Amino acid sequence: MGVTKYLNFDIETKAIGKICKALGHPTRIQIMTLLWKRNNRTCGEIVELIPLAQSTISKHLLELKKANLVNIENIGKKTIYSIEVDNIQILKKYLSSYLSTIEIPEQSKSTVSATRHKLIGRKNHLKQYNYQFPDRRIKQAL
Numbered sequence: 001m002g003v004t005k006y007l008n009f010d011i012e013t014k015a016i017g018k019i020c021k022a023l024g025h026p027t028r029i030q031i032m033t034l035l036w037k038r039n040n041r042t043c044g045e046i047v048e049l050i051p052l053a054q055s056t057i058s059k060h061l062l063e064l065k066k067a068n069l070v071n072i073e074n075i076g077k078k079t080i081y082s083i084e085v086d087n088i089q090i091l092k093k094y095l096s097s098y099l100s101t102i103e104i105p106e107q108s109k110s111t112v113s114a115t116r117h118k119l120i121g122r123k124n125h126l127k128q129y130n131y132q133f134p135d136r137r138i139k140q141a142l
Helices: 011-022 026-037 043-049 054-066 085-100 124-128 134-141
Strands: 070-075 078-083
Touching: 011 054, 011 085, 026 043, 026 054, 026 078, 043 054, 043 078, 054 070
Parallel strands: none
Antiparallel strands: 070 078
16 A cells, blocks of 8 residues: 655635646636636536536536635526636636746757657557557468
């Protein structure tokens, strides 16, 4: 059994980690984008705009709530979701500060579209990515 290391980080670092973890899913980023464009939406309104099940959207909203990125207000039977602006400001401040300290030389910048992959034959290019299917060869040989 391993021993878990415990590091005591400051409150802001813990908050940034929690926020980044919550934003680590594309659906949650899309939900936050929708709320940023128009705040105070119900889960049903979000489901109409994102083609996922209501239960899935609810789970993502719960994760955003755990990270204190959204506020929940109950009005009658409706639950209204809105953005917690203070925590977004913490993230903005952190990212602005972090990105201002990074210098990337022009010659080392590259994009995905600038990268070229040479495909050799139909099956050989798979070896480049370690996609080898030994069972398939045995079945074909029989």
